Amino acid sequence: MSIGQDSRAFSGAYRLGRRAVRREWEFRTGPLSLDESEALRRLIMGDGHVLSFDTDNYTSRGLGQASGAGVLIPGGKFGSAMRFASNGSGSWALQLGPEWTTMHYRYDPGPAAWRHYIFRSDGSYWVQGLAVPPADGLSITSGTLTLTSFGISSDFDDVVAMPFRVPGTWIAELYAWHSARPWSSLPFLTAGGTFAPSEVKVLGEARDGEFVEFVRGGTRLVGERFDFTLREV
Secondary structure (H helix, E strand, O other), rough: OOOEEEOOOOOEEEEEEEEEEOOEEEEEEEOOOOOHHHHHHHHHHHOOOOOOOOOOOOOOOOOOOOOOOEEEEEOOOOOOHHHOOOOOOEEEEOOOOOOEEEEEEEEEOOOOOEEEEEEEOOOOOOEEEEEEEEEEEEEEEEEEEEEOOOOOOOOEEEEEOOOOOOHHHHHHHHHHHHHHHOOOOOOOOEEHHHHHHHHEEEEEEEEEEEEEEEEEOOOEEEEEEEEEEEEEO
8 A cells, every 4th residue: 555646747757756655454254253253343443442651641542540640660561660559549431331351460579570460341350361260450340440559559561451352262362462562552453474574563444244154163153254454554
């Protein structure tokens, strides 16, 4: 995809006004269950917010902190982090809706390491990719995300909030991906694979789909497959 205008001079000579060239890729998914299809569509479209805390307390979509206090500190999991004093908290009115998935890093002073958390609206919780009982630190109430420090000061980094529920089969891959790199600044995505020599920053667009029947684990399912586009930015 070329960015710029091409035209001809009065003499007929061709004038190239191209300023940049960006790549574009077209894909079609395989058969997906309806839950998987909905989640993948929302992921491709970049729905959600990210709090990187690298320079300020605004989300990747420019939403500021609604309440509470905290300070930015160096030495986060990726860049800087947000520190809350003992029993301190901070909230962001993200309007996540009834179904959501969050991911974040919280520093654990015991092993002196950053630990990865995934929390889902149905009450499911994973720490370091393993299913565990719910833990303190992050909560969602009426779509508002709150980070809380209990007893001692707590450091948080790279908080991701998505207004849809990811399938349980995604958890291991989400943990592996987020362990190696910060999450992209939604709505922008980071994409990689055999189609590109290195990871690229893209915007995604999910398009038309069609209902299909397929067999998974010996069970016949009604699902969907759809087309989508990734555009380099």
